[in-house]
Amino acid sequence: MAGNEPSIIAFTCAWCGYPSAVLAGVNRIEYPPGVNIVRVMCTGMIEPAYIMRALEYGADGVVVVGCLMENCHYMVGNKRAQERAEMLRPLLDMMGLGAGRLRTEWINASERVRFAAAMKDFSAALKEMGPNPLGRCDDDAGGGEAGQ
Amino acid sequence: MENGGSSAGKGRVGVHLCTCRGEVARHLDLDRLAAELTVDPAVAYVKIDSELCAPSGQEELQKTHREGRADRVLVGACTPNIQGLIMRSALEGAGLNKYLYEQVNLRELCAWVHADREAATDKAVRLMRAAIARALMLEALEDIELKVVPEALVIGGGVAGMQAALEIASRGFTAHIAERTGALGGRAYKLSVTFPTHNCGICCMQYCRECVLTPKVEDVMQNPRIKVHLNSEIEAMEGGFGDRRVVLKTPSGREELRVGTIVVACGSDVFDAARIQEYGFGLHKDVVTTMDLERMLEQEREIGGRFVKPSDGKSTPRTVNFIQCVGSRDRVKGNLHCSLVCCTYAIGQAREIKKLSPTTEVYVHYIDLRGPYRGFEEFCEQAKSEGVLFVRGRVAEVREKKGRLHILFEDTDLGRTVDMPTDLVVLAVGQEPARGSDGIARMLHLQLDQDRFIKDLNPNFPSEYRRGVFVAGCAEGPKGIRYSIEDAKTAAAAASDLMAAGKIKKTRAIAVVDEARCRGCGKCEEACEYQAARVVEKNGRRVSVRDEARCEGCGVCAAQCCNRAISIKHNTRPQMEALMRQLLGRKGKARGEGA
Numbered sequence: 176m177a178g179n180e181p182s183i184i185a186f187t188c189a190w191c192g193y194p195s196a197v198l199a200g201v202n203r204i205e206y207p208p209g210v211n212i213v214r215v216m217c218t219g220m221i222e223p224a225y226i227m228r229a230l231e232y233g234a235d236g237v238v239v240v241g242c243l244m245e246n247c248h249y250m251v252g253n254k255r256a257q258e259r260a261e262m263l264r265p266l267l268d269m270m271g272l273g274a275g276r277l278r279t280e281w282i283n284a285s286e287r288v289r290f291a292a293a294m295k296d297f298s299a300a301l302k303e304m305g306p307n308p309l310g311r312c313d314d315d316a317g318g319g320e321a322g323q
Numbered sequence: 324m325e326n327g328g329s330s331a332g333k334g335r336v337g338v339h340l341c342t343c344r345g346e347v348a349r350h351l352d353l354d355r356l357a358a359e360l361t362v363d364p365a366v367a368y369v370k371i372d373s374e375l376c377a378p379s380g381q382e383e384l385q386k387t388h389r390e391g392r393a394d395r396v397l398v399g400a401c402t403p404n405i406q407g408l409i410m411r412s413a414l415e416g417a418g419l420n421k422y423l424y425e426q427v428n429l430r431e432l433c434a435w436v437h438a439d440r441e442a443a444t445d446k447a448v449r450l451m452r453a454a455i456a457r458a459l460m461l462e463a464l465e466d467i468e469l470k471v472v473p474e475a476l477v478i479g480g481g482v483a484g485m486q487a488a489l490e491i492a493s494r495g496f497t498a499h500i501a502e503r504t505g506a507l508g509g510r511a512y513k514l515s516v517t518f519p520t521h522n523c524g525i526c527c528m529q530y531c532r533e534c535v536l537t538p539k540v541e542d543v544m545q546n547p548r549i550k551v552h553l554n555s556e557i558e559a560m561e562g563g564f565g566d567r568r569v570v571l572k573t574p575s576g577r578e579e580l581r582v583g584t585i586v587v588a589c590g591s592d593v594f595d596a597a598r599i600q601e602y603g604f605g606l607h608k609d610v611v612t613t614m615d616l617e618r619m620l621e622q623e624r625e626i627g628g629r630f631v632k633p634s635d636g637k638s639t640p641r642t643v644n645f646i647q648c649v650g651s652r653d654r655v656k657g658n659l660h661c662s663l664v665c666c667t668y669a670i671g672q673a674r675e676i677k678k679l680s681p682t683t684e685v686y687v688h689y690i691d692l693r694g695p696y697r698g699f700e701e702f703c704e705q706a707k708s709e710g711v712l713f714v715r716g717r718v719a720e721v722r723e724k725k726g727r728l729h730i731l732f733e734d735t736d737l738g739r740t741v742d743m744p745t746d747l748v749v750l751a752v753g754q755e756p757a758r759g760s761d762g763i764a765r766m767l768h769l770q771l772d773q774d775r776f777i778k779d780l781n782p783n784f785p786s787e788y789r790r791g792v793f794v795a796g797c798a799e800g801p802k803g804i805r806y807s808i809e810d811a812k813t814a815a816a817a818a819s820d821l822m823a824a825g826k827i828k829k830t831r832a833i834a835v836v837d838e839a840r841c842r843g844c845g846k847c848e849e850a851c852e853y854q855a856a857r858v859v860e861k862n863g864r865r866v867s868v869r870d871e872a873r874c875e876g877c878g879v880c881a882a883q884c885c886n887r888a889i890s891i892k893h894n895t896r897p898q899m900e901a902l903m904r905q906l907l908g909r910k911g912k913a914r915g916e917g918a
Contacts, residue, residue, distance in 0.1 A: 196431070197402050200431025200436050205436055208445070211907075213902065216877050219882060220882050229907070233907045249875060252879050255879055
């Protein structure tokens with residue numbers, strides 16, 4: 176799996192993102208195993224630093240999955256997350272990582288097909304982009320300890 | 324320290340893997356998974372069980388935990404939101420602090436979504452290692468206990484609001500009704516006939532003015548535990564779960580209440596028929612809404628001689644056309660939802676007209692008849708036998724031709740378009756969210772649904788508790804009287820239970836501020852939707868503080884803080900980083916080996 180399968184950190188909110196992933200499971204809808212789901216209460220709690228950390232640790236891509244806009248369980252957390260992602264993307268380009276490594280998906284808790292499709296699509300796009308130039312965190316030359 | 328690589332000495336993780344009666348084991352090599360986890364020095368033991376959520380599994384969890392080999396527990400099984408809660412509470416019973424419990428959803432997030440057994444097992448190893456790293460950083464915490472003020476606020480004095488207040492009062496708590504208008508009873512009070520009794524909305528006796536003093540309203544007015552605030556609107560709300568300060572704007576000035584629970588029964592508004600211009604409401608006097616007709620029928624019965632054409636005030640209409648779904652099931656000019664009650668009440672009105680004037684021709688133009696109530700079929704059949712004519716198809720236009728009102732409609736059963744003169748057109752207007760209900764929802768942090776009605780937390784379980792706020796009646800969507808009353812009783816029971824307990828537990832997983840790092844910039848105060856963050860003067864400097872009752876633990880403030888002064892308990896930055904680090908570690912390398 177580690178070979179050429181892109182590794183993805185999928186931040187999913189507890190109210191829509193995570194349940195949609197669970198439902199994808201219940202309905203046995205396949206998506207690539209490189210997707211690692213991290214459950215957070217709200218996408219609004221994902222600091223830009225978390226996204227940067229994930230990339231620094233070697234994730235090929237980061238996707239933030241939260242409630243539909245206008246329907247955030249915490250009112251506007253997803254809007255904040257969207258704003259942050261929009262700020263980060265040009266920065267990723269500047270750093271040479273590529274803005275395409277960060278995505279946001281706003282989907283309803285019941286939209287399991289959409290969840291799986293989004294993961295498949297992202298994984299395919301990342302495969303096209305090639306691996307994260309920073310490498311995995313426990314590679315000898317990798318980042319990991321940098322930062323803070 | 325923060326990378327989770329060297330904290331093995333701090334804690335010992337007990338790992339339980341669940342085969343889920345073979346369901347997980349079929350897709351994952353649990354033996355390999357167990358073997359790979361056992362080598363981790365921080366892992367006290369790895370056990371494989373077949374059904375951890377079953378009584379036998381729970382016993383096993385408890386027994387193992389009591390052996391004391393581990394101080395925290397990680398379960399690799401199914402979703403933490405459902406069965407996870409069972410397993411966690413079993414472990415709590417054996418003395419585990421619930422904040423030292425961690426679960427990986429191996430079934431839904433791994434076993435069931437990856438066909439390749441090898442790759443899926445690799446992923447499972449990764450997920451479990453990451454969870455071990457996080458588990459080692461978990462802190463034992465205690466729930467927050469909040470007091471619940473034994474008073475309730477009921478927003479809206481319609482049938483739902485009145486019923487809720489009565490129920491709450493009957494259990495010994497004070498209920499405040501805040502009603503925007505000058506009278507109790509809401510819309511039900513303006514109805515002349517209701518389904519299924521075919522009588523007025525409240526007392527179920529013949530409609531009469533005495534209804535103003537019907538038992539229900541009278542009960543509410545006379546109940547010493549119910550305080551009715553008429554002509555009052557909610558101006559502000561402050562505080563959180565269990566204790567809210569509510570400012571009411573009343574005719575005699577501002578009034579402040581302190582309440583522990585709130586029942587939102589603010590009802591709905593009827594659709595403004597003028598929004599659909601082709602029906603000519605507001606243009607032609609003889610085009611009325613069903614609510615107007617209610618008033619006509621009521622006055623007819625009381626005073627007599629009022630069932631007449633509004634345009635001349637004396638002649639009895641010879642032809643009446645009801646148009647259904649005005650503003651409902653109409654994405655373009657109205658609302659997409661079905662208003663549920665219009666078919667029933669329009670047919671009731673049609674029958675009433677037939678009773679008053681048997682020679683009047685009554686047509687009901689419908690798309691399809693929807694009456695999700697028992698007895699509706701019979702009600703419909705009776706209307707047909709009484710001579711009410713049902714026409715299937717949309718009405719295109721209502722217009723005036725040579726001083727006479729004409730209705731142009733399609734009869735889909737006959738497959739033709741008809742242009743028919745008519746004396747009275749009645750628009751069966753649907754319901755939409757009450758004016759201002761979105762404001763109330765905002766104040767109470769309730770979500771709105773796709774039709775902008777206030778959403779219950781779980782559509783299948785009305786009045787699941789949410790910070791002591793419950794929704795009843797049409798505020799939650801169009802509803803008949805009976806269903807509003809049911810809602811009100813459920814909401815009142817839930818609210819009373821909370822108040823009777825007097826206190827509630829709330830998760831400690833909320834924001835905390837490191838006051839040494841905080842510079843009091845106030846960004847968190849701006850970001851917090853719940854007004855839980857506030858910058859105050861403390862020991863000569865400005866720092867942000869949290870209101871435990873209000874904080875929902877969403878973490879928006881933490882992400883907004885440039886000084887990293889805010890963290891979310893149980894979801895801390897080091898925990899998150901340790902987790903991600905392990906998730907992204909190279910295959911086959913155990914936690915701790917690399918650092």
